[in-house]
Amino acid sequence: MFESSVYCQRRAHLVESLGSGxxxxxxxxxxxxNYAENTYPFRQDSTFLYYAGIDQPGLFLLLDxxxxxxxxxxxxxxxxxxxxxxxxxxxxxxxxxIGADQVMEMTQLSSVIDQLRVQNRPxxxxxxYRSEIQVYLEELLHLERGQxxxxxxxxLATAVIAQRSVKEPREIVxxxxxxxxxxxxxxxxxxxxxxxxxxxxxAGVVEGVAISSGGRLAYPCILTREGQVLHNHHYHRQLKSxxxxxxxxxxxxxxxxxxxxxxxYPVDEKFSTHQAEIYQAVxxxxxxxLSEIRPDCRFIDCHLTAARILTDRLQQMGLMKGNLDDSVAxxxxxxxxxxxxxxxxxxxxxDMENLGEDLVGYDDQLQRSSQFGLKSxxxxxxxxEGFVLTVEPGCYFIEPLMEQWSQQNRxxxxxxxxxxxxxxxxxxxRIEENIVxxxxxxxxLGPSIPKTIQEVEAACxx
Numbered sequence: 001m002f003e004s005s006v007y008c009q010r011r012a013h014l015v016e017s018l019g020s021g022x023x024x025x026x027x028x029x030x031x032x033x034n035y036a037e038n039t040y041p042f043r044q045d046s047t048f049l050y051y052a053g054i055d056q057p058g059l060f061l062l063l064d065x066x067x068x069x070x071x072x073x074x075x076x077x078x079x080x081x082x083x084x085x086x087x088x089x090x091x092x093x094x095x096x097x098i099g100a101d102q103v104m105e106m107t108q109l110s111s112v113i114d115q116l117r118v119q120n121r122p123x124x125x126x127x128x129y130r131s132e133i134q135v136y137l138e139e140l141l142h143l144e145r146g147q148x149x150x151x152x153x154x155x156l157a158t159a160v161i162a163q164r165s166v167k168e169p170r171e172i173v174x175x176x177x178x179x180x181x182x183x184x185x186x187x188x189x190x191x192x193x194x195x196x197x198x199x200x201x202x203a204g205v206v207e208g209v210a211i212s213s214g215g216r217l218a219y220p221c222i223l224t225r226e227g228q229v230l231h232n233h234h235y236h237r238q239l240k241s242x243x244x245x246x247x248x249x250x251x252x253x254x255x256x257x258x259x260x261x262x263x264x265y266p267v268d269e270k271f272s273t274h275q276a277e278i279y280q281a282v283x284x285x286x287x288x289x290l291s292e293i294r295p296d297c298r299f300i301d302c303h304l305t306a307a308r309i310l311t312d313r314l315q316q317m318g319l320m321k322g323n324l325d326d327s328v329a330x331x332x333x334x335x336x337x338x339x340x341x342x343x344x345x346x347x348x349x350x351d352m353e354n355l356g357e358d359l360v361g362y363d364d365q366l367q368r369s370s371q372f373g374l375k376s377x378x379x380x381x382x383x384x385e386g387f388v389l390t391v392e393p394g395c396y397f398i399e400p401l402m403e404q405w406s407q408q409n410r411x412x413x414x415x416x417x418x419x420x421x422x423x424x425x426x427x428x429x430r431i432e433e434n435i436v437x438x439x440x441x442x443x444x445l446g447p448s449i450p451k452t453i454q455e456v457e458a459a460c461x462x
Contacts, residue, residue, distance in 0.1 A: 001053040001097060001255070002170060008070075008099040010163070011051050015065040017159045021122030024113075025051060026133050027059035041216070046347035047126060047355075049256055050164055052098050059094070060109060072100040073109045113140055124153040126160065129354045157355040164352055165360075166386035171346065172436055172445070174257035175388060179434060179446025181213040181251035182259045186449050189223070189247050190459040193239060193267050199223050200235035206249055215251040218258035218349045222248035227264060227428030228396040230339060243267040244275060244427050250349060258349040260390050261449060262432035269460040274426065276453055278395050281313035282429050283452065285393040289341060293383065293391070293435060293442040298366065300380035303341035306393040307333045314395075319423070322414040332414035334373025335405055336397070342390035343378040345434060350378065351388075383437045388445070392432035399424050 001007075015023070027048040030039040044055045052061055052072070060073040072095045077088040095103035104112070116123060123141070128134045128148060138148050167175070185206045192202050203223040210217050224232040225239055227246035239245070244266055250259035264279065266272075271279055285306040292302045311333045314320040319336075320327060327333065344351035344360060352360050361379035362368050369375050379389065402424060404410075406417045431451060435442040450459040 004097055004099040006170070007051060007053050011063055011070055012068055013163060014051065014159060015063055015068050017162070018065045018124065018155065021065045021124055022116055023061075023063040023065060023156060024123060024125045024137075025061040025063070026125075026128070026137070027052070027054070027061070028057055028130065029132060030057050031130075031132075044256065046256070046352070047160055047164075049347055050160075053255075054094055054098060055256065056088075058106065060106065062109075062112065069101040070099070071112075072098065072103045073106045074103070075106055110140060117142075124156040125151075126157055126355055127152040154356075154359075157359055161352050161355055161360055164346060165344065166384060167346060167388050167436065168386075171257060172388070174253040174255050175259060175346070175434070176446050178215060178218065178251045178253040178257055178259035179261070181210055181215045181253075182249070182261050183447045183449050184213060185209045185249055185251060186247060186261060186263050187459060189245070190263070190265050190450065190456070193245055193265065193460065195239055195241045195243075195267055197239050198235065199225065199237050199239065199245075202245075202247075203235045206247070210251040213251070214254055218250040218252040218260065222246065222262075225267075225427065227430065228398045228426075229428075230394075230396070239267050241268055242272065244429065246428060246430055248430065248432070256347050258345055258347065258351075259434060259446065260345055260349050260392075260432065261434065261446075262392055262394075262430045263449060263451070263456070264429040264431060265450075265456045265460050270457055271453060274423070275429075277313075277317055278426070278429050279431075279453060281310055281317075282393055282395050282431050284313060285309045286391060286431050286433065289391055289393060290433070290435065290442060290444070293437060294440060295385050295437060296382050298380060298382050299341065299361075299389070300366065300374075300377060302391070303374070303377055303380070304328060306341055307337060310337055310393060310395060318419050319416055320414055321416055327411075327414040330411060330414065331371045331373050332411035334371075335401065335411070335415060336395045337393065338373045338376065338396070338398070338401070339394065340374075340377030340379070342392050342432075345388050345390055353378065385437050385439050387437045388434065389437075390432055390434055392430055394428060394430035396428035396430075397423050397426040398428075 025048050028045045033040050058075055062071040074091050076091050091103045134148050188209050189202050203221050220233050225237050225243040226232055246264050248262040252258050288309045289302045289306040292305050307328050311327050363381045366381050434445045450456045
């Protein structure tokens with residue numbers, strides 16, 4: 001945890017932006033894997049973690065906006081808890097750690113909420129995304145089943161997003177701690193990959209590096225020779241000579257802050273000519289997008305810069321053709337680059353998207369596009385100093401998509417379909433960095449991870 005004053009200041013800032021009412025912030029409970037006492041590794045709700053910092057289950061925060069008072073609800077540890085999980089701080093101590101004004105047993109929450117309803121005070125809560133929280137809140141608030149999805153507060157979500165979007169210096173420190181672990185994960189994987197190994201051999205070590213370094217995976221590791229499958233979490237394939245490996249994996253820091261890095265590298269220690277061409281095209285797109293990032297620049301424009309550079313390089317290779325700007329405007333490049341350039345990152349690897357992806361990434365000045373590819377851009381609005389984002393262009397040869405577009409003759413004025421045969425088994429390449437927007441430009445966060453062709457080949461050859 002940070003010091004208690006951090007959480008007090010964060011809560012004070014939040015309630016000041018709301019004016020009046022009461023805010024209810026649920027923490028997570030344990031989540032059973034296959035029976036009640038065999039649970040998944042616990043992960044606290046990130047908004048609760050931001051305002052309270054306590055990474056343990058069974059807690060709720062109630063913020064009185066009018067009085068700027070915090071009540072922490074929870075359970076005193078029982079002897080059974082102590083026997084099975086060891087000594088734990090009691091509820092009073094937890095309240096002291098976060099600067100709460102009072103603590104109460106969770107059994108009292110229902111009567112407190114009922115009293116607030118009688119007083120007709122506005123009650124704000126965020127959209128719940130875990131089923132057990134949804135059910136509990138519906139019972140607590142006397143809502144009909146399903147009403148919880150329409151009764152949550154957009155005003156609260158908007159206030160939380162505005163506050164959490166601009167990262168404090170202490171948060172940047174935590175993200176860079178996570179990135180230091182992530183560098184070890186990627187360098188280890190690059191050294192390991194040889195023909196005859198299985199994906200699982202490397203994936204297991206990657207997760208082990210995260211744990212042994214004091215963190216854990218920020219999200220399920222993507223490690224695959226089938227890089228054209230954007231979120232491939234299967235590790236059963238054997239590596240062979242000529243393969244490319246896409247490793248999209250990040251660690252979280254001990255305080256829960258995420259990192260998210262992708263690298264693509266050859267099993268043979270050397271890229272083939274085709275592989276090097278596509279790799280350099282993606283790297284050029286990344287560098288070009290990074291050069292555009294600055295305060296007040298729209299991230300969608302950085303995305304389109306990356307798309308324009310990738311299209312230019314694919315035209316040089318004979319895969320695309322026609323007027324460059326018209327091709328990008330039409331979305332022809334999305335055959336090869338069907339996802340967005342990046343997303344916000346912080347306590348969540350896709351930061352705050354549980355509060356509403358469009359609330360995080362778009363605003364009244366910019367609405368999400370419906371165009372294939374561009375509609376997958378999670379974040380498009382203007383940037384502010386202190387925003388932390390991923391920047392991750394890619395180029396993929398997705399055979400079913402290629403066949404569909406070819407049969408439809410889609411964007412035939414911009415795509416050379418007769419060139420596809422020699423590329424259809426290529427796979428995919430993605431290269432990703434994590435950045436913070438500074439007062440003038442942006443800064444790549446964390447220690448350097450091999451990225452150029454020469455650096456990657458050297459790291460794979462160690």
